[in-house]
Amino acid sequence: MTMSQDANRSTGATLPVAGESGAASSAMDRFGSLNIFVRAAETRSFTEAGRQLGISSSAVGKAISRLEGRLGARLFHRSTRSITLTPEGATFLTRCQRIVCEIEAAETELALAHAEPRGRLRVSMPMVSTLMMPVIAAFMKQYPDILLDLDFSDRMVDVIEEGFDVVTRTGDASDSQLVTRVMGSFRQVIVGSPAYFAQRGVPNEPEDLRDHVCLQHRFPSSGKLRRWPLSRDGETLDIELPTIAIATAVEPLTSLAEQGLGLTCAPDFTVRAQLAQGSLVAVLQPYLDSPSTFRALWPSGRQIAPKARVFVDFLSQHLFPAAEPLRP
Template sequence: MERFGALNVFVRAAETRSFTEAGRQLGISASAVGKAISRLETRLNVRLFHRSTRSIALTPEGAIFLKRCQRIVEEIESAEAELALANSAPRGQLRVSMPMVGTLVMPVIGAFMKAYPDITLDIDFSDRMVDVIEEGFDVVMRTGDASDSQLITRAMGTYRHVIVGSPQYFAKHGPVTDPHQLPDHACLQHRFPTTGKLRRWPLNSDGESLDIDLPNTATASAVEPLIHLAEHGLGLACVPDFTVRAQLARGSLVSVLNQYVDTPSTFRAVWPSGRQVSPKVRVFVDFMSKYLFPAGTESVRDPSSSME
């Protein structure tokens, strides 16, 4: 620590080009600064400053040494700030963007608010591409990959799409055991709000993608209406498995063609890069990861018994 103190004195003197100003910033006398620099030069066996009665200037060796010392001081200050953040209570406004699955995640959001009452959530539910930095989001939850070098990304969990319908629908229209039967069924489709295109159902067989022209019984730009319509026996919907976990568990929906929709996707949290992750971002991402994607949760049930 004594050596670090001398390095800190050297950096202040080099940056201010004044022993007097360095002493004022450090709360010591100009004479004490000069003595600390002299001891440092003696220990290093090198001259760090050219001195005159009116000014000081770095020697070439001093300029090289300054660059190293600045990095050392920055790292120590960063480490101290990181520890201070880790020990501080999460609080303040947290601006979040997440996909349009609002009502499906509200139980988890509500539990988070109860667990962290000092955090004020400002949530933007949207499927559009957002500019995390320009729009001032603290954290964004999205699917797929994040390649922006200005962002930090963390995989929160994996999911896959499932094709679901109600037991009443299958009792009326018969089981679906082959993807090529889908054109004969009512299909509830998700439309991207930004492009107007329909989301492709990720069907595949033996590693090959299946291009099947599906009927368009109804469309929606959010997942919740599709789930509601499917639960009421109005058709089949292809949705992320975590969005229908409760319905699958209680049997109001059953999944079909599981072996043809088995490609996993990643749900990610991204936030602006920086030296530290703020406590409010850290606890939010940890909480959502734990309760949206609980380890070992069986989110897809075998529908065979419900369809016989």
Template sequence: MEWLSGIAIFMQAADTRSFSEAGRNLGISSSAVGKSVSRLEERLGVRLFHRSTRSITLTAEGSLFVERCRRILCEAEAAELELSQTQQAPKGRLRISLPLVGMLIMPALTAFMHRYPAIELDVDFSDRLVDVIDEGFDVVMRTGEPTDSRLMSRPLGSYRLQLVASPGYLASQGSPDVPADLAHHVCLQHKFPSTGKFEAWPLARGEDAPEWTLPASMVCNTTGALMDVAIAGLGIACLPDFMVRQAIERGELVSVLDAHVEHQGTFRLLWPSSKHLAPKLRVFIDFMVETLFAQRAVAQTNAWG
């Protein structure tokens, strides 16, 4: 503790460039600050400050040491806060943004609300790419790799895209054997609301295969509507496996071209980078990591068992 106290005194002196001002901030005399710094220099075997009658300035070694010490103090503060927060029940308002995939998220979200009734959820369901910091979100769930260095992230689980159609549609229109056959089918395409671009169907194509473009028989910016249209027998859609699993089990949809689909996606939680996580945010992140795809894994295990 004496060692940590010496670092804290050194940091005050480094920030204020004055033993007197550092002493006033810490409630000790300037001579006590000077003696503490001298003991630290003796221990380290280097001079940390250039001293004059009017001011002090960091030496090269002092500048290097101050950056290390800043990290040490931040970690100490984080540890103290973390321990103090273990005695506090998570509560307060949590503003979150979630994609429009309720069949995946809602079971975990309602279970979280039962476990933490003191946390008030302000939920924005949207597939648009929100600005987490500028729009004031505590945490968002999205797919893909994080690109904003201001954000922290944790992966939740993986999914894959599947091409599906109803048995009635395939009986009347035939089942495609290779991706090129889709040119003669009714394709139901998803358009990203944030960019207006079509979501690419992840179909493998050989090196010598000719270029081809999918017909856009229907375009929609919500995947839920595309699934309803596919179940109604009106075309082939490309949808996440967690969305179509139950419809396939009920016989409402059939997966096609599985051998030609190459896709693996990841859901992630993203939140503003900070030294400390509020208890309400920490428990939300931990709960979603533990619960969201665990429910899906149990369902799959039961189906395979």
């Protein structure tokens, strides 16, 4: 063993493998030749391909000739006026275009991953999102270069046709044209104010709701009332609720509940602050259905932009932290 070999072994250094740099160079040359071929085939001109690539037309011709020699097939019919693809060239072009597109997509993905989030962000959110305004305000302060364009609606929007960057919705997602990410889970809670319960008493069984007054949410798209998800021993309970007010948004209902005017049913993340402060109290928790999911969706086949990614991450972290016990 020589001294240099011993030194390399002691430091953990790896000796270069003979021909390794040559193999890497050869691979790079092949990728370069493929790109030249694609440009020439798409422009039908060695001169135009060279102009786009910043090399001479003769360099393009030599690269194509080397590629044909390596493949053992002619890729172009050449004349003094034009070039056309041979059948072998047309087949090869289809494969090469896929390779070039994959490389460009990988480069774009890396560039987006390191880009600063900025620009207009068009988002569709359910009507309950007005109760998320403190979180949205905190997001705007942290990312002042993002212009939020918010659409509050419970209707089924066409994400692609209407040009939304990201859509947030509750429930299941079935559109194969969309990528979905579960941001968190939530439960529906029935809430009222301490003053209301002091006056009307606390319901201990779902049937007790018949002796209370309720504030109900109506879906603006269908006109139907949101069902309060009550169940006992796995069986859904359909109880006719005495109703004092109906609204197409959750926020006014929770505000009325805080003022002692009745009970309402809302997603727990929309009343977390009121529950923590004690202005609202949750009841009948053992009789409410299992958790639902809150999702973010965006068009499939499209790398999520940095501005959309940080928005989804921010909402996930601030709306759905580790589950906290509800007040009894």
